[in-house]
Amino acid sequence: EVQVLESGGGLAQPGGSLRLSCIISGFAFSEHPIHWIRQSPGEGLEWVSTISGPDYLTFYADSVKGRFTISRDNSKNTLYLQMNSLRAEDTALYYCTTVENGGYADHFEYWGQGTLVTVSS
Amino acid sequence: QSVLTQPPSASGTPGQRVTLSCSGSTSNIGSNGVHWYQQLPGTAPKLLIYRDNQRPSGVPDRVSASKAGTSASLAISGLRSEDEADYYCAAWDDILRGWLFGGGTKLTV
Numbered sequence: 326e327v328q329v330l331e332s333g334g335g336l337a338q339p340g341g342s343l344r345l346s347c348i349i350s351g352f353a354f355s356e357h358p359i360h361w362i363r364q365s366p367g368e369g370l371e372w373v374s375t376i377s378g379p380d381y382l383t384f385y386a387d388s389v390k391g392r393f394t395i396s397r398d399n400s401k402n403t404l405y406l407q408m409n410s411l412r413a414e415d416t417a418l419y420y421c422t423t424v425e426n427g428g429y430a431d432h433f434e435y436w437g438q439g440t441l442v443t444v445s446s
Numbered sequence: 447q448s449v450l451t452q453p454p455s456a457s458g459t460p461g462q463r464v465t466l467s468c469s470g471s472t473s474n475i476g477s478n479g480v481h482w483y484q485q486l487p488g489t490a491p492k493l494l495i496y497r498d499n500q501r502p503s504g505v506p507d508r509v510s511a512s513k514a515g516t517s518a519s520l521a522i523s524g525l526r527s528e529d530e531a532d533y534y535c536a537a538w539d540d541i542l543r544g545w546l547f548g549g550g551t552k553l554t555v
Contacts, residue, residue, distance in 0.1 A: 360545070362491075370483070370491065370534050372545035384544050420490060430538035432481040432496035439490060 327351040327435045331421045334440030337411050345440055347404040347421030355379065355399035358429035361406050363417035364439075373419070374406065377429040384429070389415075411444045418442075450474065450535050452548035458555060463523040466551045468535030470516050474546050478538045480518040482511055485532045485550075494533070495520060522553075530555045 333345040347359065361373040374395040375384040383395050394407040404421060418441050422433040451469040458464040468480065482495040493502050495511040498518065508523045522529055535548040 362545075369532075369550040370485075370536075370547045372536075372547060375545070386544055427496075430478060432479070432493055433483070433491075433536070434493055434496070434502070436490040436492070 327423075327425065329421050329423065329435050329437035331419065331437045331440040334419065334442045336443045336445065337408075338446050339412060339444055341411050341444070342407070342409045343411065343442060345406040345408065345419055345421075345442070347406075347437060349402055349404070349421070349423060349435070352425050354402040357423050357425060358427075358431075359397065359404045359421065359423045360429075360433060361395065361404075362420045362422055362433070363415075363442075364420070365414075365417040368417075371417070375429050376404070382429065408442070411442075413444050416442060416444050450537060450546050450548035452533075452535060452551045454549065455552045455554065457553070458525045460525055460527065460555060462525045463521060464525060464553065466520045466522075466533050466553070468518045468520070468548050470518075470537060470546070472516055473541040474516075474537040474539040475513065475518055476516040477540050480511070480513050481536045482520045483534045483536065485534065487531070491534065525555050527555050529553060 331347045337343045356378045358377045360375045376395045392410045396405045418439040420439045422436045424434040479497040483491040484494045485491045498513040499511045511520045532550045534550045
């Protein structure tokens with residue numbers, strides 16, 4: 326069974342930094358793309374970033390480009406999201422999601438429960 | 447980032463059939479698979495339909511979906527109270543090189 330567990334959320338000041346982590350177990354971690362998707366309170370889903378499987382291609386939403394960095398450590402089955410220059414509008418529940426049979430342009434099959442990021446002074 | 451277009455709300459009565467729409471463009475829905483997610487209140491999204499019309503195991507066959515050109519639709523028949531949720535469509539965009547989500551449709555039963 327594939328399990329997804331995010332961590333690292335919390336309170337950060339505007340202009341500050343946070344690093345989110347996502348541990349995925351139950352499948353061949355290194356072979357699969359993984360994504361960060363966020364949801365601001367009371368709002369819809371917004372894609373944040375994607376990293377592909379074997380070739381480590383990365384993609385970012387315009388709203389976070391240049392501020393956020395996605396990376397993965399296949400030896401630890403862990404995905405990261407380094408978030409710098411945080412803004413109030415980055416406040417959201419951040420979900421980690423992946424797919425077992427598909428590429429980075431395929432669907433989001435397994436989801437975690439999310440980790441909450443609050444940016445406020 | 448532009449979004450796919452979904453009506454903000456829809457409603458139906460128990461047992462009824464409801465159809466939710468999702469409109470995009472040639473670079474997203476017109477070129478790539480459309481996927482649908484159900485989000486019950488206070489929970490993480492759940493994959494409902496993938497690659498335009500494929501149901502993951504565990505999703506009942508009263509849920510179906512289709513795509514034509516740059517639009518897609520999700521149909522739920524035999525509506526139940528537990529179908530009350532937010533529904534999102536999503537597709538990869540070849541020009542943006544990123545994912546797009548619809549704004550979501552809140553279904554009331």
